[in-house]
Amino acid sequence: MFKKIAIALLAAAATGTLALTAPAAAASPGPYDQSDQWGPVHARHHLAKAKGWVGVEWDEHQESNTVHVKGRLYDLDPRGYGQGGRCAYVKFQAAGFDHEWDEVYSRKHCGYPGSKKFGFSVDDVSALRVKVCQVHPYKHWVSKCGHWDHLYAAESE
Structure with missing residues (x-):
């Protein structure tokens, strides 16, 4: 009887210790100094959207960073291309530490009702923003863009 009580107490103690350490392990950011989900971000009229994750790694001196984006x-445009249907298009701009905006990534996806994964990394970023638009399937002009959505700013850390 005493052996069964001792085993039960040890099991309870081990479970309590595991329960106390599990939230701390789950909350740790891993290799990223900051990470967060973003989106959904929509084109005008909600006929295209993008969503994903952004993570930021700083070097040991906090002088340089790398921003990783997945999405x-x-x-979402059900119309055929003959009826004016368009493809989904996403573009990202990053500002360096000089605060000048440059386009760093874009992706096009045609295929209602489907989606396409993307990912990229960019170095030395003080801010990152995204915009979702629609684009003609056979030409390169972009239209029906939503607003810029800011995903990251170094000043907010």
Whole structure:
């Protein structure tokens, strides 16, 4: 009887210790100094959208960083191309530490009702923003863009 009580107490103690350490392990950011989900971000009229994740790594001296972005782009336009249907298009701009905006990544996806994964990394970023638009399937002009959505700013850390 005493042996069964001792085993039960040890099991309870081990479970309590595990329960106390599990939230701390789950909350740790891993290799990223900051990470967060973003989106959904929509084109005008909600016929395209993108959503995903952004993570930021700083070097040991806090002088340089790398921003990693993963996401999915959705074509939500059910119209055929003959009826004016368009493809989904996402573009990202990053500002360096000089605060000048440059386009760093873009992706097009045609195929209602589907989606396409994407991912990229960019170095030395003080801010990052995203915009979702639609684009003609056979030409390169972009239209029906939503607003810029800011995903990251170094000043907010």
